[in-house]
Amino acid sequence: MTQPLVSVKGLTKRFDVSRSLRDVITGKQPQLQAVANVDFTLAPGETLGIVGESGCGKTTLGRLLIKLIPATEGTIIFDRKDISEMDRTEELAFRRRAQLVFQNPFDALNPHFTIFRSLKEPLHNARVPKEEHSARIAEAMEMVHLPAPEHFLQSFPHQLSGGQLQRVVLARALVLRPEFIVADEPVSMLDVSVRAGILNVLREVRDRMGLAAVFISHDLALVRYVCARTITMYLGAVVEDGPTREIVENPLHPYTKALVQAVPIPRVDQSHDPLPISGGLPDARNPPSGCRFRDRCPLAEARCATEVPRLRDVGGTRRVACHLV
Amino acid sequence: MQHADTIVLPSRSAQLGAGIIRWFKRATAIPRRDPFAFIGLLIFFAFVLIAIFANSLITHDPREILFDENFDLARNLPPGGEHILGTTFSGRDIYSQLIMGTRGALLVGVTAALSVVTIGTVIGLISGYFGGLTDTLLMRLADIALGVPFLPFVIVLAAFLGPSEWNVVFGIALLLWPQSARVIRAQVMSLRERAFVEAARVTGAGSWRILFVHITPNVLSLSFLYASIAVGWAILTEAAISFLGFGPSDSVTWGQMLQDAYASQALGRGQYYWFIPPGLCIIAIVVAGFLISRGYEEILFPKLKD
Amino acid sequence: MLLEVRDLVIDYRATRGRVRAVDGVSFDVPAGAVVGVVGESGCGKTTAVRAITRVMPSSAVFASGSITLDGIDLVPLSEREMKKYLWRDIAYVPQSAMNALDPVWRVGRQIEEVLVDRGGMDRKAARTRAEELFAMVGLESKRLGDYPHQFSGGMRQRASIALGLALSPKLVIADEPVTALDVVIQRQVLDTFTELQKQLNLSVILVTHDISVVAYVCDYVVVMYAGKVIESGPVAEVLDNPAHPYTMGLYNAFPELGGGDRELSPIEGSPPDLLDPPKGCRFRARCPFAIEACVSDPPEHQVSAGHLAYCHRALEAGALRETAIKTATWVGVASE
Numbered sequence: 001m002t003q004p005l006v007s008v009k010g011l012t013k014r015f016d017v018s019r020s021l022r023d024v025i026t027g028k029q030p031q032l033q034a035v036a037n038v039d040f041t042l043a044p045g046e047t048l049g050i051v052g053e054s055g056c057g058k059t060t061l062g063r064l065l066i067k068l069i070p071a072t073e074g075t076i077i078f079d080r081k082d083i084s085e086m087d088r089t090e091e092l093a094f095r096r097r098a099q100l101v102f103q104n105p106f107d108a109l110n111p112h113f114t115i116f117r118s119l120k121e122p123l124h125n126a127r128v129p130k131e132e133h134s135a136r137i138a139e140a141m142e143m144v145h146l147p148a149p150e151h152f153l154q155s156f157p158h159q160l161s162g163g164q165l166q167r168v169v170l171a172r173a174l175v176l177r178p179e180f181i182v183a184d185e186p187v188s189m190l191d192v193s194v195r196a197g198i199l200n201v202l203r204e205v206r207d208r209m210g211l212a213a214v215f216i217s218h219d220l221a222l223v224r225y226v227c228a229r230t231i232t233m234y235l236g237a238v239v240e241d242g243p244t245r246e247i248v249e250n251p252l253h254p255y256t257k258a259l260v261q262a263v264p265i266p267r268v269d270q271s272h273d274p275l276p277i278s279g280g281l282p283d284a285r286n287p288p289s290g291c292r293f294r295d296r297c298p299l300a301e302a303r304c305a306t307e308v309p310r311l312r313d314v315g316g317t318r319r320v321a322c323h324l325v
Numbered sequence: 326m327q328h329a330d331t332i333v334l335p336s337r338s339a340q341l342g343a344g345i346i347r348w349f350k351r352a353t354a355i356p357r358r359d360p361f362a363f364i365g366l367l368i369f370f371a372f373v374l375i376a377i378f379a380n381s382l383i384t385h386d387p388r389e390i391l392f393d394e395n396f397d398l399a400r401n402l403p404p405g406g407e408h409i410l411g412t413t414f415s416g417r418d419i420y421s422q423l424i425m426g427t428r429g430a431l432l433v434g435v436t437a438a439l440s441v442v443t444i445g446t447v448i449g450l451i452s453g454y455f456g457g458l459t460d461t462l463l464m465r466l467a468d469i470a471l472g473v474p475f476l477p478f479v480i481v482l483a484a485f486l487g488p489s490e491w492n493v494v495f496g497i498a499l500l501l502w503p504q505s506a507r508v509i510r511a512q513v514m515s516l517r518e519r520a521f522v523e524a525a526r527v528t529g530a531g532s533w534r535i536l537f538v539h540i541t542p543n544v545l546s547l548s549f550l551y552a553s554i555a556v557g558w559a560i561l562t563e564a565a566i567s568f569l570g571f572g573p574s575d576s577v578t579w580g581q582m583l584q585d586a587y588a589s590q591a592l593g594r595g596q597y598y599w600f601i602p603p604g605l606c607i608i609a610i611v612v613a614g615f616l617i618s619r620g621y622e623e624i625l626f627p628k629l630k631d
Numbered sequence: 632m633l634l635e636v637r638d639l640v641i642d643y644r645a646t647r648g649r650v651r652a653v654d655g656v657s658f659d660v661p662a663g664a665v666v667g668v669v670g671e672s673g674c675g676k677t678t679a680v681r682a683i684t685r686v687m688p689s690s691a692v693f694a695s696g697s698i699t700l701d702g703i704d705l706v707p708l709s710e711r712e713m714k715k716y717l718w719r720d721i722a723y724v725p726q727s728a729m730n731a732l733d734p735v736w737r738v739g740r741q742i743e744e745v746l747v748d749r750g751g752m753d754r755k756a757a758r759t760r761a762e763e764l765f766a767m768v769g770l771e772s773k774r775l776g777d778y779p780h781q782f783s784g785g786m787r788q789r790a791s792i793a794l795g796l797a798l799s800p801k802l803v804i805a806d807e808p809v810t811a812l813d814v815v816i817q818r819q820v821l822d823t824f825t826e827l828q829k830q831l832n833l834s835v836i837l838v839t840h841d842i843s844v845v846a847y848v849c850d851y852v853v854v855m856y857a858g859k860v861i862e863s864g865p866v867a868e869v870l871d872n873p874a875h876p877y878t879m880g881l882y883n884a885f886p887e888l889g890g891g892d893r894e895l896s897p898i899e900g901s902p903p904d905l906l907d908p909p910k911g912c913r914f915r916a917r918c919p920f921a922i923e924a925c926v927s928d929p930p931e932h933q934v935s936a937g938h939l940a941y942c943h944r945a946l947e948a949g950a951l952r953e954t955a956i957k958t959a960t961w962v963g964v965a966s967e
Contacts, residue, residue, distance in 0.1 A: 053816075054813055100527045102524060192884060192885065194898075195884065197897030218813055225886040259815060263843075266843045267870065275818055280785055
C-alpha cells in the first residue's frame with residue numbers, strides 16, 4: 001500500500017463554551033467536543049468525502065487539516081511530518097502544498113483586490129520568482145476554465161457572478177500547484193445550475209493534477225459525484241468509512257442509512273417512507289453516553305449506552321462504528 | 326481559451342494608471358450620488374484653492390499697518406474702496422487677513438486630521454487584530470487619553486511650549502485618537518473573522534502582512550470619515566484657543582481675527598464686517614466636513630436591504 | 632380553482648433604474664393542491680409569490696395584473712381590506728423562521744396573539760388551539776413556553792408553520808421553508824408538512840430552487856426564469872417530459888444520489904440583467920437550441936393537458952430532450 005499523504009489519528013478538538021454563573025463559581029469550564037477521536041488516512045491523489053449535518057464537526061475537521069486551528073488531542077501527519085510540530089519554514093512549505101477552498105465565494109476574496117492581485121498573493125507569499133507569476137496565474141485560470149484577458153484580471157470581486165468567483169477561489173488554491181486540497185462546501189452557496197460547472201472543474205482538476213482532496217459537504221449527492229471514498233460523521237465522531245458507491249448503495253450504520261434515505265431525488269416516484277431515525281440532534285455539549293447516536297437509533301440496545309463503539313473493519317475497505325453491524 | 330504563454334498582462338505603469346483612475350472613480354462615487362457630500366467637497370476644495378492662491382488674492386499684506394492719504398492710521402474703515410472688508414482697529418486689511426487665514430486654518434486642520442487619524446488607525450488595527458494583552462494595554466491608554474479634558478490640556482501645552490498653532494495639532498493628535506481607534510478596532514475585529522483573511526493565512530501570509538495589506542484597505546474609508554470630521558474639529562479648536570488668547574501672535578488665523586475683534590470691542594462698534602466673515606468661514610469648513618462625512622457614512626453603514 | 636394569478640408585473644425601484652422583476656407571470660393554484668414555484672435566485676419567484684400576500688419591500692411597485700382568490704381580485708383591495716385576508720385566508724411561512732418568530736416573545740404567546748387579534752378568540756380558546764397546532768406540527772406542547780432561540784432550526788421551522796396555520800387558512804405560501812435545514816430534518820419537516828396538507832386540505836404554494844423538493848412534495852410545478860414563467864404543469868409530466876430547454880438543462884445539472892455516473896452539465900452563463908432584459912426569449916443566450924425565431928417572444932404551447940411551455944421549438948421537445956441528455960450539448964453555449 002502506498003504511503004498515505006495525510007494520516008489522522010485520534011484527532012480531537014474541544015472548544016470552551018460560555019460558562020454559567022454556577023460554572024464560574026465552581027471553577028468549571030464546560031467544553032464542546034467538536035471532533036471526537038477521528039481516524040482516517042488519505043492516499044496521494046485520493047478524494048475523500050466527509051458527510052454529515054451541521055454540528056457534526058466536519059467544518060472543524062477541515063480547518064484542523066489545513067492547520068487553521070490547533071488540535072486538542074491526536075495527530076495529523078502530512079507527508080510523514082506531524083503538522084503541529086512544524087517550525088516556521090516547514091509550515092510555509094506545508095502551506096505551499098496544502099490549500100483550502102472556501103464555502104462562500106462572495107467573501108473569500110478581498111473586496112479591494114483585483115482578481116489578478118488575489119491570485120498573485122499566494123505566489124508572493126511562497127516566494128515564487130516574479131517572472132513565473134504570469135505563467136502560473138494563466139495556468140491556474142486555464143485549469144478552472146476561466147478566460148484570462150486583461151479586463152477580467154483587473155476586475156473586482158463584486159463585478160463577478162458567484163460561479164466565476166468560486167472558480168477564482170479555486171484558481172487561487174491551485175496557483176501553487178498543491179498536492180492536497182480541502183474544499184469546504186464549495187458549491188452550497190451557488191445556484192443549482194452553476195454547481196455542476198464547479199463540480200466538473202473539481203473532478204477535472206483532481207484528475208489532471210493528481211490532487212488528494214477532502215470534500216466536505218452535507219449533501220451526499222454532491223459527494224457521490226466527486227469522491228471515491230466517504231466518511232460519515234455524527235456529533236464529531238466518524239460512524240462509517242468506505243467507498244462512496246458502496247456506502248450509498250448499501251449503508252451499514254443506522255445514521256448513514258437515514259442520511260441516504262433522507263436525500264430527495266428529482267423523480268416523482270421516490271420513496272416517502274418514514275426515516276428510521278427519531279428526534280433531533282442532541283445538545284453537543286452533553287452528548288449521550290456511549291454511542292452518540294443511540295437516542296435516535298432504531299436499533300439501540302443497553303450496550304450502546306455504556307460502550308463507545310469503535311471503528312472496526314467490516315470487510316473490503318469499509319469500517320463502521322456500531323455494535324450491531 | 327488562452328494558453329499559458331499567451332497571457333498578456335498590462336505593464337506596471339498602465340496598471341498603476343488604471344489603478345489611480347479606478348480609485349478616483351470610487352472615491353468620487355459618493356459625491357456624485359449624494360448632493361450634500363458634493364457640496365461639502367466643493368466648499369472644502371474652494372478653501373484649498375484659496376489657500377494655495379492666497380498670495381495672488383490678497384490686496385494688502387495682512388500684517389501691515391496701513392495709513393491713508395493723510396498719513397492717519399487707516400483704522401476701523403468700513404468695507405468699500407480698496408478695503409473690501411474694511412480695516413481693523415490697528416489699521417490692517419480684514420479681507421487680506423481672511424484670505425491668509427485660510428492657509429493657517431487648513432494647515433492646522435489637515436495636519437491635525439492626518440495625525441490623529443493615522444495614530445487612531447494604526448492603534449485600532451493593532452489592537453483589533455492582535456487582541457489579548459496588547460489590546461488591553463492600548464485600550465487603557467485610550468481611556469487615559471479620553472479622560473484628559475481637551476481644551477485645558479491644549480492651554481497647558483501652550484504654557485509649556487509657547488503659544489503656537491502646533492499646540493492644537495499636538496493636543497488633537499494626543500487626545501482625540503481614541504474615537505477613531507475604537508471604531509476601527511471594532512471593524513478590524515469583525516474583518517479578522519472573514520473568509521478572505523483566513524484565505525490569506527492559508528496562502529502563507531504572516532500576521533503583519535495580513536494586517537497592513539489585507540485588512541487596512543477595508544478600514545481606510547472609516548479613517549477618511551474620521552479625518553473629514555477631524556479637520557473641522559481642529560479648526561474650531563484652533564479658533565477657540567486663539568480666541569482665548571493662547572494662540573500664535575505672529576501668524577494670521579481666523580481665530581486670531583476673532584480674538585482681535587473681541588479685544589478691540591468690535592461688537593460695540595458694530596463692526597460686523599470684522600468678525601462675521603471669519604466666523605462664517607469656520608462654520609463653512611466644519612459644515613463641509615460634516616457633509617462629507619455624512620455622505621460617506623452611507624458606505625460604512627449601508628441601509629439594510631428591504 | 633382557488634387562486635388565479637394573471638399577467639403579474641412587478642417592478643423594483645433600484646438606484647440604477649427600474650428593474651422588472653416579474654414580467655407577465657400567470658399560474659393557477661387548484662384547491663387542495665401543492666404548487667411548486669421553482670427557479671434560480673433572481674428569477675422573481677419570491678417577488679411574485681409575496682405579491683399575493685401584499686407583503687413587499689417599499690421599493691417594489693405593483694405595475695399590473697390580477698390575483699383572484701376564490702373569485703375576488705385582491706389587487707384593487709386597500710391595505711386594510713387586504714389585512715383581513717392575511718393569516719385567515721392566506722398564510723405566509725418565510726424562509727427563515729426567525730423572520731416569522733419574534734425573538735423576545737415566547738413562542739406560545741406569539742401564536743396566541745395571532746389567534747386573539749386576528750381570530751377573535753379568547754385567551755383560553757387560544758391556548759387550547761396553540762397546543763393543538765403544536766401537536767399538529769409534531770412539537771411538544773410544553774415547548775410553547777420557550778423562546779425561539781431555545782428551539783433548534785427544524786423546530787423553529789415547525790413553529791413558524793404552526794404560526795402560519797393558526798387560523799386555518801385556505802392558502803399557505805411557503806418560501807423556501809426547508810432550504811436552511813439539514814437533510815434529515817428537512818425530510819422530517821417536509822413529511823409533517825405534507826401530512827398536514829392532506830389532513831387539512833390546504834392549498835400550498837411552495838417556492839424553492841430545489842427540484843428534488845418539488846418532486847417530493849408538489850402536485851404541480853411552475854418553472855420561472857428571469858421574471859417569466861417558462862414552463863408549468865403537473866409535476867410528473869414536467870419532470871418526465873420537460874418541454875423547455877431550461878427545464879431540460881436543470882435536470883442535467885442536478886447530481887442525483889442514485890444517478891449512476893451520469894456526467895452533470897451546467898447551464899453556462901448567467902441569467903440576464905433585468906434592468907435591460909433581452910428582446911424575445913430570455914433564455915436565448917444560454918440555450919443550445921436557440922434559432923433565429925427566438926429573438927421574438929416565445930408563444931405559449933400546450934404540450935399536454937395542463938402542461939404549458941413557452942418555447943418556439945416546443946413541438947420538437949421530444950427530439951430536443953434526447954440531445955439535451957448529452958453533456959456535449961451544453962458545452963460552449965454561452966461565453967462568460
